[in-house]
Amino acid sequence: MGSVDFYITASGPTLEAAFKQAREDAAGEHGHGGYTGTIAEKHEVTLIHTVPLTEDDAMKHAYGLIDICDPRVDDKWGPAGALPIRADGESTWLLFGCASY
Known part of the structure; x- marks a missing residue:
């Protein structure tokens, strides 16, 4: 199987909470069977830098x-990347990477 790139924004009180919710949302929309090409395939997230x-x-x-x-x-089996985004209110991140497809 191959891989596909993904880029999504997610908000939450922490990066970990936003990542978890993004994974759950993607799995709910694309299934739990693996090889969805979405963030649902990721099990970890890496903060690339801290400056929004x-x-x-x-x-x-x-x-x-x-x-x-x-x-x-x-x-495609490694972590997603995260970049903080300047936003009013809740913390927001761009989550991205490549996922198995």
Whole structure:
């Protein structure tokens, strides 16, 4: 099987809570059988850096990391990457990486 890239935003009181909810939402929408090509396939998340970015800048940074096959996010069995996004209210992250498909 191959892999596909994913990019989603998620909010929550902590990165871990937002990641968990994003996984549950993806599994509910795409199934629990594996090989969904979504964040549902991820079991860990890695915070790439702590400085919040605009959503556009976070997307550009994530695309760049995927394009250069950054080892922190380039393994379909490894962790998802996370970048904090500047937002009013609850903490928000861009979650991204490649997932088995």
